[in-house]
Amino acid sequence: MNWAEAGFEVLGTRVLWTDLVGNVAALATVLLAIRKSIWTWPVQLTASVLLLVASVNAHITGNALKQLMFGTLAVYGWWRWTRGTQDGRELAVRPATARERLGLVGVMLAGTAVIGVIFFVTGLSWGAHAPLPEGYLLVAADAYIFVGSAVATWAQGRALVDFWLIWIAVDLVGVPLAFSSGLVVSGAVYGVFSVLVLVGFFNWLQEYRSRTVLVLKEAT
Template sequence: MSLAEFLDPLQRPLVTVLDTPVSWTEVLGFGSGALCVWLVARQHLANWPIGIANNLFFILLFTQAGLYADAGLQVVFIALAAYGWWTWTHGGGPGLALPVRRTTRTEWGRLFAAGAVGTLGLTLLLSRATDSTVPFWDALTTGLSLMATYGQCRKRLESWWLWIAADVVYIPLYAHKGLYLTSLLYAGFLALCLVGLREWSRDRAGVRRQPREVNVV
């Protein structure tokens, strides 16, 4: 069986939303993505393998939709997930979870510099080398998502604000591309980000003062 034959069932319409067919890929991406963000808000290690599965579904979905930067972004997310998984289990010391911290000024400077350069570079690349109809917005969400994911890997509180900014752009972007279920998913992500921001803020403020064991089940 070829790869195309294997993936074909995932690309078939499952339901119709607003006269637009929704594939198995988008439904599975919806479910795994929502579960992943909820687990991140709970600081649960299972968010990393669930997130990797979500990335694989989205690689296929975004390639089909012509969102090439977002498709390529998923590959980077997989690599960052491996890094974040290791950091969460080893960064807090033996048997302890990595604590929530604030982003330093130095980190902010590096993140914004990398985000600006990355967004500009991707915009030019997508404009010249692909048939993307939304090169800037595709590049901008890619840059914001990478900045947020780095912060999430290091358990930086402000990573939630970066995710919120990215989701505010993602919601209309995916609706514009006809990915209505994914647009709805990102509206859910936005709500979950607010929950995550609240939970991590409480953790940072010392509501749970005792060191927590790594949550693996």
């Protein structure tokens, strides 16, 4: 047995180390992001690699593609945050502008439509194999989560407070979808993730407001 297949049994269920450690690392990235730690990116990259291996090993192509996307965006975010913290500077977070928000929403809508068609035609989404018309809704939800995750991670790389809101919008679909599909553990993990996301949003927003007030005081 190679390392990608290494694991252990829990109540008759095979648990792969790559899947377990990858998900723990993915959850850790949220905690690190709340603290604006640059370590959130290498940890996310590690999680993506481990979950990619787990997905390929389980022959889940759609999830493997998602991990490739996360890994690529983790490199981008790492580069952006490194630039933003050069010379000992603290990472400056800010809300997105009206134009940026319009762009984020537009990409999510258009991206969901395009990716949804690709997922359905290629069968990459598990929903493509479900009876119609339910299959259409499942594929759309799968595509929405895929695109929303990409947009949120990209916005995080640019230190936009709004990235937390995008994750909340993704979880509003992801959590009930997981529970309705019988994935109770995944639904519970997404639920914890949602709580951490709310904490992160308020922390980043409070920091931005405090910094803005300080700048205004210094200007006067």
